[in-house]
Amino acid sequence: MKEKSQEYDNKSADSQRIREPAHFDLLSQMPSLFDEQNVFVQPASYLDSIIVGNCEQVLDALPDNCVDLIVTSPPYADQRKSTYGGISPDRYVQWFMPKADRFLRVLKPTGTFILNIKERVVDGERHTYVMELVIEMRRHGWFWTEEYMWHKKNSHPGKWPNRFRDNWEHLFQFNKTKKFKMFQENVMVPVGDWAASRLKNLSETDKQRDNSRVGSGFGKNISNWVGRDMVYPNNVLHLATECYNRQHSATFPVALPEWFIKLFTEAGDLVLDPFNGSGTTCVAAKRLNRRFLGIDLSEEYCRKALERVVREEVGSHINQDEKQ
Numbered sequence: 001m002k003e004k005s006q007e008y009d010n011k012s013a014d015s016q017r018i019r020e021p022a023h024f025d026l027l028s029q030m031p032s033l034f035d036e037q038n039v040f041v042q043p044a045s046y047l048d049s050i051i052v053g054n055c056e057q058v059l060d061a062l063p064d065n066c067v068d069l070i071v072t073s074p075p076y077a078d079q080r081k082s083t084y085g086g087i088s089p090d091r092y093v094q095w096f097m098p099k100a101d102r103f104l105r106v107l108k109p110t111g112t113f114i115l116n117i118k119e120r121v122v123d124g125e126r127h128t129y130v131m132e133l134v135i136e137m138r139r140h141g142w143f144w145t146e147e148y149m150w151h152k153k154n155s156h157p158g159k160w161p162n163r164f165r166d167n168w169e170h171l172f173q174f175n176k177t178k179k180f181k182m183f184q185e186n187v188m189v190p191v192g193d194w195a196a197s198r199l200k201n202l203s204e205t206d207k208q209r210d211n212s213r214v215g216s217g218f219g220k221n222i223s224n225w226v227g228r229d230m231v232y233p234n235n236v237l238h239l240a241t242e243c244y245n246r247q248h249s250a251t252f253p254v255a256l257p258e259w260f261i262k263l264f265t266e267a268g269d270l271v272l273d274p275f276n277g278s279g280t281t282c283v284a285a286k287r288l289n290r291r292f293l294g295i296d297l298s299e300e301y302c303r304k305a306l307e308r309v310v311r312e313e314v315g316s317h318i319n320q321d322e323k324q
């Protein structure tokens with residue numbers, strides 16, 4: 001098998017330079033990203049980097065099994081044609097799978113892939129490309145471990161003749177093996193108001209394991225929750241959208257990648273977003289002290305993403321200085 005280089009290929013780096021506008025002050029605080037003519041140079045390493053390019057080609061330069069978590073939101077079929085092109089829903093699976101194969105190769109056996117996606121409506125019905133994609137991913141060796149849902153807390157009302165507003169999106173969890181890293185304690189939530197009234201006067205049944213009456217094998221012992229302040233969350237994330245001020249038309253909120261980064265990685269682990277956009281995943285990774293790699297076709301988005309990450313860096317120094 002072909003040896004993969006740890007370092008990003010310098011030849012392709014040379015062919016992908018970005019000119020640096022003078023007003024981009026914050027970036028000058030990362031001098032390693034500029035050559036002597038103050039021209040942005042693709043990073044020599046894939047760690048803590050934002051790289052312009054097609055994720056297929058960029059990932060081909062990475063070694064096998066080097067990424068701990070992939071969190072991404074690819075272009076949805078035929079959406080945002082005017083900003084970064086659309087993919088026909090009928091061709092979506094064909095477009096996505098060569099990329100998914102690369103994600104599988106670079107992901108560690110203990111790693112996780114979170115895919116944020118949504119079906120569009122075509123000719124009055126939901127297109128089935130998302131379902132077809134899940135089935136094809138399984139054929140290519142992925143385990144479809146779980147589905148989380150992103151409930152968009154802040155959507156405004158709308159009116160359609162035959163449906164209501166789209167108010168949620170899929171967050172599919174795929175894994176390479178069934179033994180992936182997971183740190184459930186990192187995302188625990190307050191037990192909630194129900195506990196005060198429900199746990200006040202426990203019946204005898206509440207104090208024993210109450211097995212499911214439909215014979216599912218599941219059971220619960222309500223008294224286990226007495227005295228607990230924090231409990232495990234469910235698989236719905238209630239998060240507001242954050243499209244403002246990011247100069248990108250399809251951002252997800254920082255809290256979304258943050259939640260999965262806490263759940264599936266440890267400090268120092270590598271988080272990849274192969275459709276990086278404005279760099280939300282990289283910002284979350286940086287905040288949580290993880291390494292990051294963001295890839296995007298658009299030079300303009302990479303520049304914005306880099307600016308956001310640098311602001312994070314500068315901000316964290318400021319916070320540290322304030323603490324001292």
Ligand SMILES: C[S@@+](CC[C@H](N)C(=O)[O-])C[C@H]1O[C@@H](n2cnc3c(N)ncnc32)[C@H](O)[C@@H]1O
Nearest residue numbers: 054055075084250251252275277278280296297
């Ligand atoms: C939905 S947006 C991602 C938004 C991102 N989650 C954020 O918060 O800003 C999808 C991005 O994928 C990029 N893209 C499309 N095809 C790509 C490819 N083959 N390789 C890398 N990036 C690609 C687009 O330029 C776009 O910025």
